Amino acid sequence: MDHAADAQRTDLMTLTRFVLNEQSKHPEARGDLTILLSHIVLGCKFVCAAVNKAGLAKLIGLAGDTNIQGEEQKKLDVLSNEVFIKALCSSGRANVLVSEENETEIYVETSRRGRYCVVFDPLDGSSNIDCGVSIGTIFGIYMLKDGKAGVVSDVLRPGKEMVAAGYCLYGSSCMLVLSIGNGVHGFTLDPALGEFILTHPVMRVPRKGKIYSVNEGNAKHWDEPTKKYVEIAKFPTGGSVPKSLRYIGSMVADVHRTLLYGGIFMYPADKKSPNGKLRLLYEVFPMAYLVEQAGGQAFTGKERALDVVPKKIHERSPIFLGSFEDVEEIKTLYHASGLL
Numbered sequence: 001m002d003h004a005a006d007a008q009r010t011d012l013m014t015l016t017r018f019v020l021n022e023q024s025k026h027p028e029a030r031g032d033l034t035i036l037l038s039h040i041v042l043g044c045k046f047v048c049a050a051v052n053k054a055g056l057a058k059l060i061g062l063a064g065d066t067n068i069q070g071e072e073q074k075k076l077d078v079l080s081n082e083v084f085i086k087a088l089c090s091s092g093r094a095n096v097l098v099s100e101e102n103e104t105e106i107y108v109e110t111s112r113r114g115r116y117c118v119v120f121d122p123l124d125g126s127s128n129i130d131c132g133v134s135i136g137t138i139f140g141i142y143m144l145k146d147g148k149a150g151v152v153s154d155v156l157r158p159g160k161e162m163v164a165a166g167y168c169l170y171g172s173s174c175m176l177v178l179s180i181g182n183g184v185h186g187f188t189l190d191p192a193l194g195e196f197i198l199t200h201p202v203m204r205v206p207r208k209g210k211i212y213s214v215n216e217g218n219a220k221h222w223d224e225p226t227k228k229y230v231e232i233a234k235f236p237t238g239g240s241v242p243k244s245l246r247y248i249g250s251m252v253a254d255v256h257r258t259l260l261y262g263g264i265f266m267y268p269a270d271k272k273s274p275n276g277k278l279r280l281l282y283e284v285f286p287m288a289y290l291v292e293q294a295g296g297q298a299f300t301g302k303e304r305a306l307d308v309v310p311k312k313i314h315e316r317s318p319i320f321l322g323s324f325e326d327v328e329e330i331k332t333l334y335h336a337s338g339l340l
């Protein structure tokens with residue numbers, strides 16, 4: 001019998017145990033972030049279960065549809081949003097919330113307020129739900145700047161001020177990827193245990209990749225550096241091998257692949273959308289935070305993504321993120337273009 005392997009199989013590092021271990025390294029920590037994260041995890045488990053049974057339970061469909069019992073059906077993204085808001089409010093650790101689904105920020109009621117602000121997209125890539133493509137939840141966490149009553153400026157801050165960020169991928173398996181500022185760690189949901197188990201400790205994005213990921217349907221509208229980058233990716237000179245194109249159209253899935261296999265994911269600015277499509281607070285920042293924590297880079301076409309100071313909660317930003325050297329190449333092209 002292989003006792004070492006057996007010991008590893010039975011000594012499970014759950015996400016809660018992992019975060020508690022990290023907390024114990026900071027004697028001043030009060031456990032608030034641990035509690036907040038456990039509520040986010042609960043939301044992810046709920047959404048994972050709902051995504052898995054969506055077809056069966058007829059959860060898919062337009063918000064406002066009624067089912068056979070005459071009950072109103074909720075679209076999966078509406079339902080996910082409700083679950084996360086309730087989980088965060090009941091944690092007693094959240095203060096200001098920004099959700100992709102809500103036009104304005106949400107302030108947790110005074111009696112349940114805590115020190116953290118959470119920005120999140122409860123179900124990103126929702127246009128992919130009906131065809132069974134991987135989708136995900138993205139979140140970023142700030143600590144209140146000061147005082148007890150949160151204000152909108154507590155979330156209108158650069159991504160580098162986040163204290164944690166992560167995403168949950170609802171794919172062939174359900175995976176939660178998290179950074180609390182000490183590298184990136186991936187946890188896979190064991191459906192039998194109902195627990196996220198550490199399966200990908202210390203994730204590092206390869207220094208250089210062989211994949212580029214972009215919606216090429218927008219190529220007509222791209223600026224010169226983006227056009228040039230993709231041209232070189234397809235027709236490299238000096239005997240290099242062309243890069244492969246992979247694009248799912250679901251940011252969590254595209255970024256997850258980029259973290260694991262390397263390469264570059266981009267949603268650039270173009271003539272139609274001068275600020276790109278993706279939202280700064282709950283798409284660009286958390287993913288940029290994770291990619292940097294994994295040793296990669298994230299660039300907007302002008303500056304380091306995590307340095308941008310948002311003016312509005314639903315602001316958009318172009319983004320190029322992934323392997324350090326691949327992002328360096330696009331930065332060089334922007335510098336050479338004189339657009340900076």
Ligand code: AFP
Pocket residue numbers: 123124125126127128215249250251252254277278
């Ligand atoms: P949906 O939530 O509308 O499906 O949008 C997904 C998304 O915000 C992000 O997850 C993708 O990376 C990106 O949009 C895809 O955009 P395009 O369809 O324009 O390529």
